[in-house]
Amino acid sequence: MDHLDLLTGLLINLLVILIVILLLNFHYLSRNKVHKLQMSSFSIYLISSFLMLVSMGLSVQLEDGFLYDLRCIPFLLGGIYGGRKVMPWLAVTMVAIRLPMMGTGVIITMIIAILFTAIILYVRPRLENKALKARVYTYSALSFGYSVLSFWLPSVIFDFGELSSFPIYSAVLTGSTFFVFYLCEIIRTIYILQLKSIKYEKMQVVSHLAASMSHEVRNPLTTVRGFLQLINEDPSNITNNKELSEVAVSEIDRATEVINQYLNFARPHPELEEEVAIRDEINRSKEIIMPLSIKKGITLKANILHHHSIKGDPNKLQQVLINVMKNGLEAMENGGTLRIFSYLENGKIFIVINDTGIGMTKEQLMRLGEPYFSMKGKNGTGLGMMTVYQLVEGMKGTIKVLSKPGKGTSVILSFPPYNKKEEETASTPARTTEVRPSLR
Template sequence: MMNHSALFNGLLINLLVILIIVLLVNFYHLSKKSVNKSHMGPFQFFVTNMVLIILSVLLSHQLHSGFLYDLRFIPFLIGGIYGGRKVLIGLAFTMIAVRVPFMGHGLIVTILLTILSSIAIYYLSPKLSEKPWRIRVYWFTLFSFCYSILGLLIPSLFFDFKDYLAFVIYSGVLTVSTFLVLYLCEMIRLTVILQMESIKYEKMQVVSHLAASISHEIRNPLTTVKGFLQLINEDPTNPSTNTELSKVAVSEIDRATEVINHYLSFAKPHPEEKTELDVTMEIMRSKDIIMPLALKKGVTMDVELSHNHTIMGDSNKLQQVFINVLKNGIEAMESGGALNVVSYEEKDRLLIAINDTGIGMTQEQVTRLGEPYFSLKGTKGTGLGMMTVFQLVDAMGGTVNVQSKVYQGTTITLSFPVVTG
């Protein structure tokens, strides 16, 4: 009874060592791996499982007649399944080599079982590689159980070994342990695959968002150019006005080019250069750009500027912010209305409040404002305009505050730190 109890405890310790080393090796590998490599190399598999086989033999329990009981078959099986045929052959030699120093009748059994198991794994593993992971776990667990049966049958027939209780303990622990270790390996493998798929999906999402964002930002200046060209076409006999409109149209094309350059710079990012900006000039410039759309929608624009200081930022990006907010305000007033821009200063902050008399938003919509692809324009909007506003304002050290009520309009307040001294 004492021998059988020691056998059971020894096998459980053997299982614990295998589980710990499998987890440690996989965690180390996952922390070092590249995103395009989902498994360890053959050499790593061989070394890891060779060490596990050696440790298992050192932890083995000998009953009598030179027969050793341990779980060395588990790392041998794992190496053969996941490491490939070369690893399988190397581990087969290891299985026999580590058993030689102990000699006894069990050595003959080890050699025979190792040869038979190697042949079975050699042909069985490729056939099961395309099966669902659960099927693989079940089949190889059954294979481990068959291995344990042979481990008793051969000694019983040729060496008069009749310790059936030892066999039951060994067979039960080996079978359950094989299932646990294979299940753990498959879970780790599945986690790696899902992680790689997640990274790939995120990359595709970034590309999709970037493409949609570029389209959105380019559409604004192109809409302005189209509006100005229509105004020129309506009154071709007014050269002075048309010259000014042409200059603005050309300038908008230059701005579209700058937007493209800005997004292309994502591939090779560089430190952003901030300059001192005259907010009055930037607001008036944005008003001139957006005015054709306001006239088309029957919207009147009023600008009241009361600030005295400048801010730090990028002129082109600040114009993107103003144009996006002004454009959204105009499009919220389908039947016309008033768009008011007011600037003032509070506690070293320059605030620009842009108010429209449009359809307004619910509190839930206000909360979601700035999320990618969240738009109140239906299929006509991408939701990227306000997302860009929040990002650009934040990059300049500013904040965006939105106040809105349904059918009572919306006020968007942009706040920036002023340049002092």
């Protein structure tokens, strides 16, 4: 019966220790948001002392004056993770908690507290850089040594005759120590990985922003460069050069707007939403991309079968169109035809951009829109289509891509049409009619 009581008491003791450790770690993780790893020495001391007090409250008495529990586990935990600032005070606390119960076991507690304080202070700095398994096995070995001393010393000094309970106590204490320390080391490892993950994500955000800004600014700069080359080739054509210079200035303004959008990420502001004429934006995008199509020997055709508008940012729509059209031109190295047409169907406005280029496989289509995935090799950043997807989604639109190797690609954009009556109704405050009771 004593053996069963000992086993039950020790298992209940282990359960309480595990619950307290898990709750404290969850609270600590939530409160600090993993911005730091180390707990204060005072916190470690308080937690370890509390667990030792709880363990003493759940102890099992086998013979007069001898109490057995799992106080060794919080004692080791506090010493290993608290170090020199915590360990001596924990030894004093363990003796102080045991002292009111008196009995000959107090002397054993004093001897073990002094001995293990010295051992832990010696072993701890030598385990800091060791692997997880090495640390956990060492802590478990210390626990086994504690169980041996707690039974061997009473048997030698005080003729304690309960040695038959030793295998149960030793096995439970050693196994519990292994489990608790393994759990703590895993949680500690998770903390470290989360800290590294947060740092890595921050670096990735900076990298994505820098690469994306470079990609989006390069498009208008390429257009400006092409127009300046055309102006330089025929400087006497004043009328044509004036038109080219106006478009070049407009593209520089667009590059400035793109830069401002990225700089304003730190100061979020409401998205610009206004009526955007599809016909005007397609024609303007066609004019911007025309010099590049002429240079590559590609025929550019546009057919707009409606006069409807959508709600959104005209600069963003133009950014989408130019990105997709530029991709289509770059997919046709040996010339071809780039078609842009727009129509209204089933209450939605569709914009289709079709090229006769090299096309894409199913695997490439699946990855389209992923960061850093590019069909252009070293010449591409892999951020153009990712930006297109984000901008289209921001304007409550959808994007669908159809392609086959060697047969070209079709990018289908769809948007809800702009409803002027609904906008006016939404912006006009509702009228309220006051009803007065009639007097008779």
